[in-house]
Amino acid sequence: MINLVRTRQLWLSVVFGLMVTTHLSVEYAHQNDATILVAYYSRTGRTEQVAEAVAEGARGVEGTRVLLKALTDVTAGDLSEATGIVLGSPTYSANMAGPMKSFIDDWSFRYRVDLTDKVGAAFSTGGGHTAGKEHVVVSLLLAMIGERMLVLGPIRENGVGALGVSGVAPPPGEEITPNILGEGRLLGARIAQVAQRVHSQP
Numbered sequence: 001m002i003n004l005v006r007t008r009q010l011w012l013s014v015v016f017g018l019m020v021t022t023h024l025s026v027e028y029a030h031q032n033d034a035t036i037l038v039a040y041y042s043r044t045g046r047t048e049q050v051a052e053a054v055a056e057g058a059r060g061v062e063g064t065r066v067l068l069k070a071l072t073d074v075t076a077g078d079l080s081e082a083t084g085i086v087l088g089s090p091t092y093s094a095n096m097a098g099p100m101k102s103f104i105d106d107w108s109f110r111y112r113v114d115l116t117d118k119v120g121a122a123f124s125t126g127g128g129h130t131a132g133k134e135h136v137v138v139s140l141l142l143a144m145i146g147e148r149m150l151v152l153g154p155i156r157e158n159g160v161g162a163l164g165v166s167g168v169a170p171p172p173g174e175e176i177t178p179n180i181l182g183e184g185r186l187l188g189a190r191i192a193q194v195a196q197r198v199h200s201q202p
Contacts, residue, residue, distance in 0.1 A: 033065040034199040035081050036192055040088035041071045041099045046169040046176055047125045051088045053181040054123065054165075057188025058086075064192040071103045076111040084119035084195035085149070086187065087140045090169065091124055094132025096139055104143045119195045120144035120151045121187055123165035125176070133166035140164075152194055154187040 036058045042048035048070075055068040067078055079085070089100040107113060122140035126133040141151045141163065153162045165187050167180030 033063050034083040034192065034195040035065045035067065036084045036086065036188070036195060037067045037069065037074070037078050037082035038086045038088070038188070039069055039071055039074050039078075039103070041090065041097050041103075042088075043090065043097075044169070044172055047088050047090045047123075049176045050123050050125060050165065050167060050180060050184045051086075053176075053184030054086050054088070054188040057185030057190075058084075058192040059188075060185070061189055061192035061196070063196055066188075066192075071099055074103070076113055079107070079111055079113045079115065082118060083199045084121070084191045085115070085144070086121045086123070086191055087144075088123045088125075089136055089140065091126030091131050091133045091136050094135055096124070096136045100140075104140075107147060115144070116148040117198065118149050119191055119198055120149040121153065121164060121191045122151075123167075123184060123187060125167050125169040127169050129168060131168075133168075134163065137164035137166055150194075150198070152190060154183055154190050156183070156186065 038051050038055045038058070040047050040051040042051070051068060055066045058064050058066045067082065069078065087100065089096040092098070107115065120141065122137045124133045124136035126136070144151050153164045155161050165180065165183045167176055170176065
């Protein structure tokens with residue numbers, strides 16, 4: 001009877017040891033992942049749709065951890081931890097939304113994080129073909145460059161590059177067109193791939 005109890009205790013110790021080892025191995029593996037932060041401002045939900053597509057594209061790259069967050073949920077820790085940062089904003093009066101501008105200003109004044117050599121990308125939505133969406137993308141990229149980040153855009157399937165992703169926001173209740181969501185996924189995959197290269201540098 002005593003031997004039976006000891007045998008059970010031994011087996012329980014072995015199983016527990018294997019569980020702990022597996023957990024630590026998984027944690028260690030995730031520590032080596034590149035982290036992509038997709039931060040967006042969306043009042044109607046259309047910009048959020050593109051953000052979700054970008055996050056989906058990044059998640060498709062093995063070894064990538066994705067944080068998909070509205071601006072109000074982003075912390076200094078998120079910015080510091082991220083290897084790559086993607087910003088998304090609607091277009092208001094041909095410019096980025098006010099909350100996005102305030103968020104960028106807070107990088108230095110509130111969050112006090114060093115973004116040097118992090119990889120950056122941007123996307124925008126707007127209510128017309130000439131509403132200033134590309135200007136918003138460029139403004140977001142310039143803000144990143146000013147913080148010493150490395151910026152990039154998607155590479156389309158035909159090999160043509162772009163500054164970022166911008167799409168016409170449809171009327172309320174309608175979905176963003178599939179081609180824009182597709183470009184969002186391309187952007188997410190691209191920043192994840194490049195962020196991994198940067199992350200793996202000694």
